[in-house]
Amino acid sequence: MESTVQRVELDGGVAVGVDGSPSSLRALEVAAHEAGLRSGALHVVRAWSMRTAPRPADCPPGAVPSMDAYQQSVDESTEKIVQEHLGDPPPVPIQRHIVHSPSPQALLSASRGADLLVVGHRGRGGFAGLLLGSVAEQCVRHAACPVLVVRPTI
Template identity: 45%
Template sequence: MTETYRIVTGVDGSASSRAALRWALWHADLAGGAITALMAWDLSPIYGWAPDDAGHRTARTLQDVVHEVAGESRVPVERVVVQGGPAKALIDAAADADLLVVGSRGHGGFTGALLGSVGQHCVQHAACPVVVVREPGGRTG
């Protein structure tokens, strides 16, 4: 019995994370692997949303992005929503994965940055290899 090649992919709805998911699907198809698409949420109480609302909205966004990007792909995609910071959630989820795939930048921070803080953290701390996928069009800021 062989274990399935497992790829964890960070999804936040950005163009960069969609490109990362697309790349992970391509690679998983070649390797005969499966994907865990992970989306994390963490809201301060000042936003006025109840945790259930944020969790449901995040799950719906993840569902929509995976459906849009994966379409009729034959690669199995597990959807995981986690409460907490995205960098820690990705590192934890990828602890026993074969590969972690993230977009080069997401929704936060400096829009001109070549690599976002979550991607940077993953590159520095992941226990498995990390692939950083640039946003389509090669935009650098």
């Protein structure tokens, strides 16, 4: 795994934000379908911070993992999510983009090169009274490409 990445650079395809929440998993499925319709790649974007990243399994208790170890742990977790929800092999070519960045910034950077950005309606954050989650709202307002906001299935 290469060193910590802080932004996403794409050249076409469908980008999707994934954080493991039910709405992001539904967004992943919809984005894979859209990528298939367009005969393009699916770019799975997962933003992380030390607070949100899964702790690397090989890090002993009391030790602080390196940024690269966190990056690898998030990548492995994301690969597992993709395999569980899209199958192995997946129905479309997939590239994972593991980004040490707040979610809106990671997704907006991906939108600069994507043909379509797909986001879930509700992720891990947000307030119950908001019509859209803050990440989805920022993407709708500021993305450089069309945005598809997906609700989880009920």
